[in-house]
Amino acid sequence: xxxxxxxxxxxxxxxxxxxxxxxxxxxxxxxxxxxxxxxxxxxxxxxxxxxxxxxxxxxxxxxxxxxxxxxxxxxxxxxxxxxxxxxxxxxxxxxxxxxxxxxxxxxxxxxxxxxxxxxxxxxxxxxxxxxxxxxxxxxxxxxxxxxxxxxxxxxxxxxxxxxxxxxxxxxxxxxxxxxxxxxxxxxxxxxxxxxxxxxxxxxxxxxxxxxxxxxxxxxxxxxxxxxxxxxxxxxxxxxxxxxxxxxxxxxxxxxxxxxxxxxxxxxxxxxxxxxxxxxxxxxxxxxxxxxxxxxxxxxxxxxxxxxxxxxxxxxxxxxxxxxxxxxxxxxxxxxxxxxxxxxxxxxxxxxxxxxxxxxxxxxxxxxxxxx
Amino acid sequence: xxxxxxxxxxxxxxxxxxxxxxxxxxxxxxxxxxxxxxxxxxxxxxxxxxxxxxxxxxxxxxxxxxxxxxxxxxxxxxxxxxxxxxxxxxxxxxxxxxxxxxxxxxxxxxxxxxxxxxxxxxxxxxxxxxxxxxxxxxxxxxxxxxxxxxxxxxxxxxxxxxxxxxxxxxxxxxxxxxxxxxxxxxxxxxxxxxxxxxxxxxxxxxxxxxxxxxxxxxxxxxxxxxxxxxxxxxxxxxxxxxxxxxxxxxxxxxxxxxxxxxxxxxxxxxxxxxxxxxxxxxxxxxxxxxxxxxxxxxxxxxxxxxxxxxxxxxxxxxxxxxxxxxxxxxxxxxxxxxxxxxxxxxxxxxxxxxxxxxxxxxxxxxxxxxxxxxxxxxxxxxxxxxxxxxxxxxxxxxxxxxxxxxxxxxxxxxxxxxxxxxxxxxxxx
Numbered sequence: 001x002x003x004x005x006x007x008x009x010x011x012x013x014x015x016x017x018x019x020x021x022x023x024x025x026x027x028x029x030x031x032x033x034x035x036x037x038x039x040x041x042x043x044x045x046x047x048x049x050x051x052x053x054x055x056x057x058x059x060x061x062x063x064x065x066x067x068x069x070x071x072x073x074x075x076x077x078x079x080x081x082x083x084x085x086x087x088x089x090x091x092x093x094x095x096x097x098x099x100x101x102x103x104x105x106x107x108x109x110x111x112x113x114x115x116x117x118x119x120x121x122x123x124x125x126x127x128x129x130x131x132x133x134x135x136x137x138x139x140x141x142x143x144x145x146x147x148x149x150x151x152x153x154x155x156x157x158x159x160x161x162x163x164x165x166x167x168x169x170x171x172x173x174x175x176x177x178x179x180x181x182x183x184x185x186x187x188x189x190x191x192x193x194x195x196x197x198x199x200x201x202x203x204x205x206x207x208x209x210x211x212x213x214x215x216x217x218x219x220x221x222x223x224x225x226x227x228x229x230x231x232x233x234x235x236x237x238x239x240x241x242x243x244x245x246x247x248x249x250x251x252x253x254x255x256x257x258x259x260x261x262x263x264x265x266x267x268x269x270x271x272x273x274x275x276x277x278x279x280x281x282x283x284x285x286x287x288x289x290x291x292x293x294x295x296x297x298x299x300x301x302x303x304x305x306x307x308x309x310x311x312x313x314x315x316x317x318x319x320x321x322x323x324x325x326x327x328x329x330x331x332x333x334x335x336x337x338x339x340x341x342x343x344x345x346x347x348x349x350x351x352x353x354x355x356x357x358x359x360x361x362x363x364x365x366x367x368x369x370x371x
Numbered sequence: 372x373x374x375x376x377x378x379x380x381x382x383x384x385x386x387x388x389x390x391x392x393x394x395x396x397x398x399x400x401x402x403x404x405x406x407x408x409x410x411x412x413x414x415x416x417x418x419x420x421x422x423x424x425x426x427x428x429x430x431x432x433x434x435x436x437x438x439x440x441x442x443x444x445x446x447x448x449x450x451x452x453x454x455x456x457x458x459x460x461x462x463x464x465x466x467x468x469x470x471x472x473x474x475x476x477x478x479x480x481x482x483x484x485x486x487x488x489x490x491x492x493x494x495x496x497x498x499x500x501x502x503x504x505x506x507x508x509x510x511x512x513x514x515x516x517x518x519x520x521x522x523x524x525x526x527x528x529x530x531x532x533x534x535x536x537x538x539x540x541x542x543x544x545x546x547x548x549x550x551x552x553x554x555x556x557x558x559x560x561x562x563x564x565x566x567x568x569x570x571x572x573x574x575x576x577x578x579x580x581x582x583x584x585x586x587x588x589x590x591x592x593x594x595x596x597x598x599x600x601x602x603x604x605x606x607x608x609x610x611x612x613x614x615x616x617x618x619x620x621x622x623x624x625x626x627x628x629x630x631x632x633x634x635x636x637x638x639x640x641x642x643x644x645x646x647x648x649x650x651x652x653x654x655x656x657x658x659x660x661x662x663x664x665x666x667x668x669x670x671x672x673x674x675x676x677x678x679x680x681x682x683x684x685x686x687x688x689x690x691x692x693x694x695x696x697x698x699x700x701x702x703x704x705x706x707x708x709x710x711x712x713x714x715x716x717x718x719x720x721x722x723x724x725x726x727x728x729x730x731x732x733x734x735x736x737x738x739x740x741x742x743x744x745x746x747x748x749x750x751x752x753x754x755x756x757x758x759x760x761x762x763x764x765x766x767x768x769x770x771x772x773x774x775x776x777x778x779x780x781x782x783x784x785x786x787x788x789x790x791x792x793x794x795x796x797x798x799x800x
Contacts, residue, residue, distance in 0.1 A: 118575050118673045122584075125417075133587060133598045135578070136448045158577050160614070162677035165694040170676050241695060241708065325718045328543070329417030330424045331452045339716070341694075 024364040030141050031360040033149060034194050038353055041197035047072055047100040047351060052255075059150055059195055060115035063173070065104060067349060068255050072100040075210045076217065078276050078314055083219055085309025089273040089316050097284040098210045103203065104346035106176075106246035106257050107265060108188070110164065113177035116188045117163070119155045126334070127154035127187065150194045154187050156180075156335035160328075165341050167242040174245040176263045176344045182296050182319065182365060184335045185266045185345040190363040192347065201362045203348040204287040205269040205297045205316075212300065212313045214254035219312045221252040221259065226308040233261025233311055239303035243342070260311040263344035264302040268362060271295040271318040290366040295319045302342035319343075404732060409436035409461075411482035411506075413474045413497055415449035416440075418511060419488030421720065422541070423449070426486060426509070427456045429724040430732065434459050437466040437480040439473030441489070441597050441782070471597075471780055478504045484731070485509070490600035491608055492516050492776070495523035498538070498740075502531045509727060511541035513616045514747040516608030519774035521748045528740020538740040539727040542620045544693050546726070547719035549709035553696035554624050556707075562698065563686025568625050568665035570681040572615035576671040577601065580645035592786040593777075602647030604789065605775040609649040611638075611754050612747070615669035618681065619750040621692065622657060622665045625683045628742065631665075631749065632658045633764040638757030640791055642672050648791050655753040667753065760794030771799050 044050050050069035056062045078093035079086045122130040128139045129152060141152045168175035180188070182202070189200040203211065218224045222232050229235060232252075234244045239261075247257045259265075269275065270290030279286045290296050295318035301311035309315065323337035337343055354362070410433055412423045419440075427433050435456065440446050446467050453460060468476040474497045478485060487497045487510040495515045501508045508531075514524045531538055544550045556562055580602045586595040600606035607613040638653035652670035659665060683690040688706070689699045697708040711717070730737050748768055755773075756763045777786055 120576075120579070120673050122579055122581050133590070133595065134444065136444065158575050158579075160574070160577055161679050162574055164677070166678055166680050167695075170678055240705075241710070322716075325716065326720065328421050328720055330420035330449075331417070332421075339718075 023366065026138070027141055027154065027364060028356075028360055030149070030153060030194075031190075031363065032356055034153075034190065035353075035356040035359050037149075037197045038193060038199045043198065044351065050100060050102065050351060052105075053102075055192075055196055055198065057112055057115070057192065057196065059191075060112045063109075063111045063115075065108075065112060065192070065347070066106065067102040068105045070101050070103050070207075070211050070254060070348075072098055072351075073210075074098070075213060075215075077206055077209050077279075079219070079312065083312070083314070085219070085307075085312060086314065087316070089275070090314040092276055094276050094279045094283065095281045096206050096210070096279065096286060097282065098207060099285055100351040101203075101207060102349040102351075103207075103211050103256060104348070105251075105255060106174075107263055107344045107346050108177050108185075109173065109246055110171040110175050110177045111173045113180070113188060114171045116191050117156050117180075118158065119151075121151070121155070123155065123157045125157060125331070127156060128152075150191055153191045153194045155191060156184055156187075157333065159336055161338075163336060163338075167341065168245070174247070176243050176246055176258075178243065178263055178342065178344050179337050179340055180343070180345070181333075181335055181337055182266045182290070182345075186268075186363050186365055189347055198349055199353050199359065200347045200349050201359075202266055202268040202345060204285065205267040205275070205299065206286055207348060208265065208267050208299050209313060211254060211256060212252065212259040214252045214256070216253065216313070219309075219314070221313060222250070229260065229308050229311060233258070233301070234303045235261045235301070235308070235311060236303060236305055241304065243303055243344075259300055260313075261301050262303060263300075263342050264298040264317055265300045266343065266345035267297040267299055268365065269297045270366065271297045271316065273318075289361070293366055294321050296366075298343055304342040405432055408433045408484060408728065408731065409482045410434065411437040411439070411477040411480060411485045412449070413439050413477050413485055413487050414489035414493075414511075415445040416488065419486060420449040420452050422486045422488050422509060422511065422724070423453060424456070425721050425724040426484070426728070427453075427459050428721060429728040433484075433728060434461050436461055436482050437468070437477045438462055439468040439477040441469070441471055441473065443469040471782055475500055478506055482506055487511060490597065490606040491613065492520075492600070492606040495520040495527070498524060499527045499530075502527045502534065502536055502538075505534060505536060507537040507731060509539045509541065509724070510743065512543075512620070512743070512747075513608060513612045513750060514540075514743045515751075516605065516612055517773045517775045518748075518751060518768060518771045519776070521744050521751065522769075524740060524744040524747070528738060528744060531738055531740055535736050536738075537727070537731060537736045538738050538743070539723065540739045540743045541723065542617065542743070542746060543719045543723060544617055544621060545624065546722040547693060548711065548717050548722070549696040550621075550693045550719075552709050553690050553692050553698070554621075556698060557625055557683055557685065557690055558627055562683075562688050562690060564661075565625055565663060566684045566686060567663060568622050568681065568683050569668075570618040570622055570666070571668040572618040572679050573668060573670050573672075573675070573677050574614070574679065575673050575677065576643070576651070577614070579643075580647050582644040584645060591783040592788075593780065593784045594782050596786065596788070597782075599647070602645060602649060604649050605777070607649065608750075609754060610651065610671050611653050611669050612750050614671075615653070615667065616746070616750045618667050618669070618679070619753060620746040621681050622667060623746050623749055625681070625690075626659055626663070626665065628745065629660065630745075630765050631752065632660065633762050634658065634752045634756040635762045636753050636757035637794075638669075638754070639794075646788065648788050650754075650757070650791070653753060653757050655756065657749070657753065755799050758792035758794065758797045759799050760797075761799070763799060767799065773800050
């Protein structure tokens with residue numbers, strides 16, 4: 001497999017041409033089919049026409065995915081050196097331009113994610129349908145009799161144990177989905193896109209922080225008073241070591257819930273301690289393409305561990321191989337972080353649909369299933 | 372050893388005399404820390420390869436010496452996945468063995484320790500061969516899938532004791548620090564007497580055959596079934612043995628590993644329509660001395676409530692495991708919870724191997740064979756109570772002789788799928 005060059009920085013609109021061949025090329029024809037579907041379905045052409053909407057997900061018993069429009073604009077990523085609890089990797093601050101997108105009002109919940117996770121099919125380790133009795137070999141993602149596009153989109157192998165770890169009400173409605181890898185979260189987005197005809201993906205780190213700050217520059221989107229955190233976030237102080245239903249706390253100024261606390265959220269980017277040093281003021285939609293499995297970026301803090309400073313808009317989390325520590329298999333699953341009970345995600349839908357290669361790269365981040 | 376000896380009726384009868392041949396396991400004669408410990412892997416799937424990773428991580432002077440699997444492709448995949456340990460591997464092609472007799476070749480290749488990770492139907496035979504050869508063993512759970520298999524394991528454990536050979540088990544939760552801390556509270560009597568237990572293993576089918584899926588053209592029955600071993604009782608024992616045995620084992624643990632009196636159970640094949648023959652759900656009541664009843668609920672259904680939880684009801688509160696181990700007081704409020712310091716979490720699979728190899732280094736012989744056999748028999752008691760529809764006692768089980776092994780086993784044998792047991796008709800033999 002051709003590896004993408006490390007430390008590649010891409011910016012819009014130039015990255016439309018610059019996108020390199022992504023990993024997992026055998027899935028490119030699938031991306032092409034979904035891209036065609038998205039292009040044909042279309043959507044609003046301008047930011048002014050963007051409205052909040054609820055996407056019904058047919059394969060999740062029509063559970064709704066509420067999406068909120070986030071206007072384009074500019075913001076300063078990172079935190080000032082004076083901010084209490086700030087870490088070195090939150091700087092240097094850069095002023096960035098962000099194109100409009102919709103973002104999930106809530107973290108993705110089990111009622112949506114479970115339908116993706118439990119497809120009832122016999123799957124190979126890489127998620128392709130197992131048609132040859134051998135779990136280790138990848139079969140070409142081609143539709144056969146009676147199968148649909150979402151059927152063949154790479155979905156996880158079934159987990160050995162329920163992944164909610166007895167928090168909440170099992171895979172109950174409105175409880176956040178957790179413990180998936182960034183790869184799995186991206187593939188969920190692909191599966192969502194294949195059935196809805198709208199293009200969904202993980203937010204870039206810049207998009208995530210832009211949406212979290214929602215026009216603010218304070219440590220948290222509600223200001224700088226840590227004593228108010230409990231009104232907005234499930235943290236180690238109030239969560240009793242478990243996640244909580246999404247949307248129970250106050251939203252941020254743009255109507256997004258649980259951006260601070262509850263579960264941490266995957267971003268699309270690979271993690272570099274000096275990511276921002278590689279960007280320039282005025283860069284548009286920068287994105288640190290992930291080329292290695294670890295580390296990647298998560299944001300927002302979580303219920304499991306850490307003080308108020310870990311919930312700040314600028315705080316960054318780097319993923320780690322230990323998140324799979326109790327996976328009994330070797331190779332460890334590419335789908336589950338069985339030792340991380342606090343990682344989840346939310347989706348975005350950009351106003352502008354990218355070209356097919358970029359779409360493919362954004363769903364197939366870093367080393368493919370053959371890592 | 373002849374592969375036809377897979378039949379355990381013959382196996383048990385034919386080996387009574389072999390105990391005379393007592394060899395000295397090699398490690399015990401030179402326990403210095405730097406002496407190489409040569410490890411053989413038998414069963415090169417994901418779990419086996421994981422176990423090899425843990426063995427190699429447990430001690431700097433462990434080397435991977437030999438590998439065997441029914442299928443060549445599994446060995447190749449395993450080698451690829453162990454590439455981080457290349458410097459600790461000494462596995463020339465001459466010590467890689469494919470086929471149903473590969474286990475014996477691995478055992479005979481000069482190893483000190485074997486890791487047994489083939490489908491559990493093979494376990495008693497592989498365990499016996501290792502013990503006879505004087506090789507220390509790590510054995511994955513369960514230890515057998517039928518009664519003849521368990522009895523064979525008991526014999527092997529005794530033989531191992533005579534020969535000073537170690538047997539470590541893969542009931543992994545017994546090595547999880549938090550779960551250990553919780554069960555210590557139960558077994559030490561901190562929470563008072565255990566009044567009852569309700570344990571569940573309710574998940575989804577891990578590797579389902581698809582409905583209507585048939586054997587590929589040109590593939591023999593045995594090969595097809597071994598490839599899809601989870602779906603066939605003679606290889607996996609069914610989901611209660613293969614997966615939910617963790618929960619059954621924790622019932623035994625909560626009860627101080629005393630013998631039960633009997634079990635009454637239900638089970639069936641409600642959801643599955645594939646051509647395999649395993650049940651997909653069980654509900655069991657284990658009867659223990661002093662009027663204590665322990666319940667286990669098992670199922671592999673998609674789309675239903677899922678949970679894997681042990682609730683141990685005690686006089687002074689309730690203990691909950693295995694995720695986020697905690698105790699609740701009579702007011703149902705959590706009054707203790709296990710929380711490792713960040714960065715100090717320990718992986719239970721690794722703890723198992725760390726303790727095993729550390730003991731070998733010290734010349735201590737861990738022999739958990741009898742315990743492993745009992746926990747496996749407890750799951751079989753439950754399974755057979757469900758399959759027969761009868762109340763079955765612990766004594767009934769030890770008197771029975773059930774043996775699901777085919778009389779001979781070759782990859783290209785034809786081997787029809789046994790019928791699904793029907794309660795009221797199915798007999799415990």
